[in-house]
Amino acid sequence: AQKVTQAQTEISVVEKEDVTLDCVYETRDTTYYLFWYKQPPSGELVFLIRRNSFDEQNEISGRYSWNFQKSTSSFNFTITASQVVDSAVYFCALRGTGRRALTFGSGTRLQVQP
Amino acid sequence: DAGVIQSPRHEVTEMGQEVTLRCKPISGHDYLFWYRQTMMRGLELLIYFNNNVPIDDSGMPEDRFSAKMPNASFSTLKIQPSEPRDSAVYFCASSLGTSHRDYGYTFGSGTRLTVV
Numbered sequence: 001a002q003k004v005t006q007a008q009t010e011i012s013v014v015e016k017e018d019v020t021l022d023c024v025y026e027t028r029d030t031t032y033y034l035f036w037y038k039q040p041p042s043g044e045l046v047f048l049i050r051r052n053s054f055d056e057q058n059e060i061s062g063r064y065s066w067n068f069q070k071s072t073s074s075f076n077f078t079i080t081a082s083q084v085v086d087s088a089v090y091f092c093a094l095r096g097t098g099r100r101a102l103t104f105g106s107g108t109r110l111q112v113q114p
Numbered sequence: 115d116a117g118v119i120q121s122p123r124h125e126v127t128e129m130g131q132e133v134t135l136r137c138k139p140i141s142g143h144d145y146l147f148w149y150r151q152t153m154m155r156g157l158e159l160l161i162y163f164n165n166n167v168p169i170d171d172s173g174m175p176e177d178r179f180s181a182k183m184p185n186a187s188f189s190t191l192k193i194q195p196s197e198p199r200d201s202a203v204y205f206c207a208s209s210l211g212t213s214h215r216d217y218g219y220t221f222g223s224g225t226r227l228t229v230v
Contacts, residue, residue, distance in 0.1 A: 035218070045205065045221040091157065099170065100211060101147055102219060104157040 002027050004094050006105035013082055014113050021077040021108045023092030034075045035093040082112045118222035120206050126228045132194040135225045138187055139208030148191050149205040196229045
């Protein structure tokens, strides 16, 4: 069975602070895919990143960075110099080898105060 | 590409009525997913299709829910009869998959269903 845990229900920061969103996953598959999605107040789900289990290289995209550690089954997401527009709910998701569908975590609501 | 298109965006209906939600996936995508989002249960998979064939419907709550994909460009999720606890946002997503790669999932804007 697949499971994704986002222990942080809500985080509040002040603009320009760095913030890390935690994601811990469980799977018995040796090949799997991890995702992060952003859900702004408008409600749509916006794809941020996909990471394959065999690629542990960390990734940076502008102010966003992701730290994938298989040893701890974690795929954490850091926003550097946060902005008000980053306020949203962020979901971590997992897809294993067999079942094609994504299993989502419960999400972390990030509020960036001006 | 216009992305995954869902209709209607909002639906308000009375308990007991039939509700039909619609989805048009991205052209060429061979997988289609229906998800439901509620405060209590988060984002949960209802059913998914591969090449128009239902693969996993274990998430469909009960017999009141049914989903079809008559062709590669259209899917429906029907609730009959609807109940207040069905109130949620329903998302449709599509993806292109091969045995060697996963190309990610694109979600529609969702249908917000309110059953009164």
